[in-house]
Amino acid sequence: MSMGQGTVLILFNRNVPAAQPLAEEMAAWLQQQGQSVAISRNDVDAAEVPGLEQAALIVSLGGDGSLLRAAQMAAPHGAPILGVNLGRVGFLTETEPQTWREVLSQVLAGEHWLEERMMLCVTLNRGAEEVCQAHALNDVVVGRGARAHVVRLQVSVDGGRLATYAADGLIVATATGSTAYALAAGGPILPPQLRNILLVPVAPHLSMDRPVVLSEGVKVGIQVDGDEGAVLTVDGAVRAELETGDEAIVAASPYVTRFARVKETNYFYRTLVARLVPRN
Structure with a gap:
């Protein structure tokens, strides 16, 4: 399950109360899997983020705004991003807090695909x-x-x-x-x-x-x-x-943004309807 010499970097939004506790829980789980881990707030300068240059995967905890910040940090290094939705819409995120272990396990095992965004x-x-x-x-x-x-x-x-x-x-x-x-x-x-x-x-x-x-x-x-x-x-x-x-x-x-995806490759249109069409 290990990603080799690479680090899993967890970026969390400090303005979301659940984000830091989830980051710490996720880091402990990753360490149990033998994975190198780093944690940082997402509102600091990229030069101050530990493990950014060595990151094999960046996990963003927050909403779509948090993912945009992660994308700017990741772009020069090419690391893929996995978004865990702690926001309201989560249009770009891949998983919810209840299912992060299953999804992250798939990504670490290589059971995912990379989506590139301009x-x-x-x-x-x-x-x-x-x-x-x-x-x-x-x-x-x-x-x-x-x-x-x-x-x-x-x-x-x-x-x-x-x-x-x-x-x-x-x-x-x-x-x-x-x-x-x-x-x-x-x-x-x-x-x-x-x-x-x-x-x-x-x-x-x-x-x-x-x-x-x-x-x-x-x-x-x-x-x-x-x-x-x-x-x-x-x-x-x-x-x-x-x-x-x-x-x-x-x-x-x-640069491009790379997202780690476990959803089907045609996920976009289902997500579009789910997020944008009001439910009765």
Whole structure:
């Protein structure tokens, strides 16, 4: 059952009361199986996470937000992620707290498959200066933040002008992100294996109000126009305050997120219905 020299890294969300006790219980069980284990909160810097570089598997305890954080940590190292749902929706997670032993046993025994999900890379430029770069599994959003006004955004695709948006924001999403904020804003649902980029405006005002599905491999430029400024968020976390003239360049990341799955390969549509269709 051992994963050899690799470590099982357990990341837990400290804001979920059940997460840390479950992490400790899981670690004790893994050690009984002869497995090397490390535990960390998921809200620390990746450089402070013990065992990250040696991780053969990352177990995320929390909801989908916890999985997004785990994905950002895991991406440069290629470690697969197993999500245990302690949140409300759990669209990306693989198992519930009641069945983690059975599922984890299957994964450790190699009785699983790896699902790869496309990620985005966003680079923020201010003139000739690169301000920051980040990777996202769900989405990159340029929006108004807490300010009560629309933002004006000049958007290009592969260097050619697409449109000027006046809106609360613009979502640039992966297929994975199409079932998150983009869906709430009226975007379509894309199968997770697609590598297309999805553009969805948020509350557009007298500007293009339809989502756009872009082809694989394109590069999207979003430049802040006007004097209001904007905010750049990556998978729901604020990364930068934007000034007039700032440009966010979004393209496919060289990294992918790998999920360890024991469900059937056609699980997505059943999960979609179970999570999104209200039950009577």
